[in-house]
Amino acid sequence: MRRDQERAAAFARLQHLVTQGAESGISVRSLEEVLEEAHRQARRPPG
DSSP states (O other): OHHHHHHHHHHHHHHHHHHHHHHTOOOSSOHHHHHHHHHHHHHSOOO
C-alpha cells in the first residue's frame, strides 16, 4: 500500500515537472548553455 502511495506521489511530481516544461515555451539558450548553468547551480553551496 505505502509503495503504491509513494509511486503515485513520484508520478504526480514528475507530471508536474513535465507540465511546467511544456508550458514554459522554447528557450533561446542552447542545450549546452542550459546544462552549463545547471552544473554551476549544482556546484553552488545551498543558501
